[in-house]
Amino acid sequence: MLLFWISGLGAGIVLLHFVQKLLFPYFWNDFWYLLKVVCCGIRLQLYSWKGQLVTVLDKFLSQAKKQPQKPFIIYEGDIYTYEDVDKRSNKVAYVFLNHSTLKRGDTVALLMSNEPDFVHVWFGLAKLGCVVAFLNSNIRSNSLLHCVRSCEPRALVVGTDLLEAIEEILPNLPEDISVWAVRDSVPQGISSLTEKLTTASDKPVPSSHRVASNLKSPYLYIFTSGTTGLPKAAVITQLQALKGSAGLWAFGCTTDDIIYITLPLYHSSGSLLGIGGCIELGATCVLKKKFSASQFWNDCKKYNVTVFQYIGEICRYLCKQPKREGEKDHQVRLAVGNGVRSDVWREFVDRFGNIKMCELYGATEGNICFMNHTGKIGAVGRTNFFYKVFFNFDLIKYDFQKDEPIRNEQGWCSCVQKGEPGLLVSQVNKKNPFFGYAGSKKHTEKKLLHNVFKKGDVYFNTGDLMVQDQEDFLYFWDRIGDTFRWKGENIATTEVADVIGMLDFIEESNVYGVAVPDCEGKAGMASIILKPNKSLDLEKVYEQVVTFLPAYAYPRFLRIQEKMEVTGTFKPKKFQLVQEGFSPLKISDPLYFMDNLKKAYVPLTKELYDQIMLGEIRL
Numbered sequence: 054m055l056l057f058w059i060s061g062l063g064a065g066i067v068l069l070h071f072v073q074k075l076l077f078p079y080f081w082n083d084f085w086y087l088l089k090v091v092c093c094g095i096r097l098q099l100y101s102w103k104g105q106l107v108t109v110l111d112k113f114l115s116q117a118k119k120q121p122q123k124p125f126i127i128y129e130g131d132i133y134t135y136e137d138v139d140k141r142s143n144k145v146a147y148v149f150l151n152h153s154t155l156k157r158g159d160t161v162a163l164l165m166s167n168e169p170d171f172v173h174v175w176f177g178l179a180k181l182g183c184v185v186a187f188l189n190s191n192i193r194s195n196s197l198l199h200c201v202r203s204c205e206p207r208a209l210v211v212g213t214d215l216l217e218a219i220e221e222i223l224p225n226l227p228e229d230i231s232v233w234a235v236r237d238s239v240p241q242g243i244s245s246l247t248e249k250l251t252t253a254s255d256k257p258v259p260s261s262h263r264v265a266s267n268l269k270s271p272y273l274y275i276f277t278s279g280t281t282g283l284p285k286a287a288v289i290t291q292l293q294a295l296k297g298s299a300g301l302w303a304f305g306c307t308t309d310d311i312i313y314i315t316l317p318l319y320h321s322s323g324s325l326l327g328i329g330g331c332i333e334l335g336a337t338c339v340l341k342k343k344f345s346a347s348q349f350w351n352d353c354k355k356y357n358v359t360v361f362q363y364i365g366e367i368c369r370y371l372c373k374q375p376k377r378e379g380e381k382d383h384q385v386r387l388a389v390g391n392g393v394r395s396d397v398w399r400e401f402v403d404r405f406g407n408i409k410m411c412e413l414y415g416a417t418e419g420n421i422c423f424m425n426h427t428g429k430i431g432a433v434g435r436t437n438f439f440y441k442v443f444f445n446f447d448l449i450k451y452d453f454q455k456d457e458p459i460r461n462e463q464g465w466c467s468c469v470q471k472g473e474p475g476l477l478v479s480q481v482n483k484k485n486p487f488f489g490y491a492g493s494k495k496h497t498e499k500k501l502l503h504n505v506f507k508k509g510d511v512y513f514n515t516g517d518l519m520v521q522d523q524e525d526f527l528y529f530w531d532r533i534g535d536t537f538r539w540k541g542e543n544i545a546t547t548e549v550a551d552v553i554g555m556l557d558f559i560e561e562s563n564v565y566g567v568a569v570p571d572c573e574g575k576a577g578m579a580s581i582i583l584k585p586n587k588s589l590d591l592e593k594v595y596e597q598v599v600t601f602l603p604a605y606a607y608p609r610f611l612r613i614q615e616k617m618e619v620t621g622t623f624k625p626k627k628f629q630l631v632q633e634g635f636s637p638l639k640i641s642d643p644l645y646f647m648d649n650l651k652k653a654y655v656p657l658t659k660e661l662y663d664q665i666m667l668g669e670i671r672l
Contacts, residue, residue, distance in 0.1 A: 145177025157182030191603035287418035297325030365392030448475030537566025
């Protein structure tokens with residue numbers, strides 16, 4: 054009898070397992086992922102119940118005390134232990150404590166490339182309770198000046214290789230900003246941080262200087278080009294930094310991992326997910342000044358890298374490298390990032406070995422994120438009933454011609470069907486707040502949609518179109534509004550148009566992104582209207598864009614039109630232009646292409662077009 058019941062129980066378990074695999078194939082993947090989400094929330098709640106306010110900096114100090122001699126940063130062969138970084142950042146804090154009037158809550162702008170001193174200065178200022186504003190190291194001139202002014206810093210710290218960029222705008226900086234350079238010899242009007250560091254104390258900085266009032270207090274400003282124009286300083290709170298630091302842990306990284314960071318630290322991926330993630334784990338990071346496809350795998354082997362961060366372009370560049378022997382001879386097991394195309398994903402794994410691709414989605418300032426915890430190729434994440442309990446989001450219908458959400462006769466938005474692209478919006482509430490941007494509140498308000506499904510509701514507009522398939526996997530589809538994505542960066546079309554419009558022979562310009570085969574994102578294209586009786590000066594256009602724009606924002610194509618089509622609200626129409634692309638076969642208007650070798654805009658002939666389409670010319 055007992056044998057009968059045991060056999061029946063076994064058969065029932067096998068049947069249940071079969072039914073689960075058939076009807077709910079992703080049940081356990083979803084279960085373990087949601088369990089991690091819950092554990093993360095419980096951990097934060099436990100700190101709250103104990104009356105503790107634990108920040109990312111507190112966790113770093115705990116790691117420095119727990120494992121002082123463990124390597125934290127490896128940079129160009131040099132090792133910086135947790136204790137080294139702690140002491141060096143103490144020195145930075147004491148320099149500003151003794152030689153400036155900085156106090157808790159003040160903002161300090163940081164313009165530095167990837168290097169250990171980026172982290173030293175960041176943590177040193179954090180120990181004083183300062184809010185650090187990460188400036189994009191690629192921007193120059195008016196864009197850089199705009200970013201500095203918008204975050205209203207009391208001081209600005211610049212790396213030695215970027216000093217020229219600050220010298221260019223120095224006369225136009227507000228007088229109350231003190232400028233510091235990580236360099237021995239500095240020009241007049243700039244103080245040497247390096248000189249002061251030689252005599253500064255490395256003793257622990259009293260915690261009274263940095264105590265945050267709550268987890269919703271600002272920790273960083275990270276600049277982002279959203280759907281509404283010029284770069285804006287997104288407010289990153291202590292809470293957001295803590296959530297970001299849990300990302301690597303959620304994907305299965307451990308304290309024994311060695312994480313390779315080639316992404317810029319001024320981006321949230323490199324700083325919050327990368328550096329913050331290493332702190333959460335107590336792991337080691339190999340920091341690279343700039344990504345190099347030719348050195349990538351050599352570095353991975355040299356430093357025994359087990360995890361690396363990526364954007365889609367990185368994986369594509371690696372796949373474009375000439376094949377070599379032993380390409381699977383490495384210890385990399387995980388790759389964490391976003392934006393890799395399905396075809397590149399497959400090619401990358403086939404060529405370089407059994408590396409688990411951990412794709413994710415999230416906007417720097419957003420209140421929603423997705424993580425592809427199942428490894429489904431091409432998806433940025435997956436949703437289900439339980440996930441929507443934690444993150445209330447929807448994909449709503451969008452009018453591509455009018456460039457706005459579709460509302461019915463009653464004024465409400467409606468959701469798309471599965472398989473259809475829709476605008477991703479996330480409800481703003483106490484559980485998932487939106488902290489907005491520094492400076493003018495109008496920028497924060499522009500990112501919000503009101504009365505979406507009912508009166509009084511508020512949703513964050515991600516500016517991204519997504520598709521949800523029949524199995525509830527989510528896929529990125531496109532960007533909307535006045536931005537497009539290229540080289541891992543969001544390009545503000547209005548900023549590019551303003552730079553081109555400064556030329557005295559241009560009446561108007563309309564900037565948009567166009568698809569290029571085998572390229573992530575979209576390449577920039579500018580439709581230009583010339584002033585009456587003025588002729589096009591291609592040399593001046595080239596000189597203008599390379600002087601005032603970062604390389605990733607250069608318009609790769611120009612189209613000269615006689616008149617500009619506008620919408621009912623007098624905004625330039627983009628939809629038709631995007632559809633037509635840059636094909637001289639479809640377009641009768643004069644077309645030009647930015648030739649990197651000739652350093653000039655040249656006529657876009659059919660031969661050049663064919664070379665671009667075949668990938669023979671690299672953009």
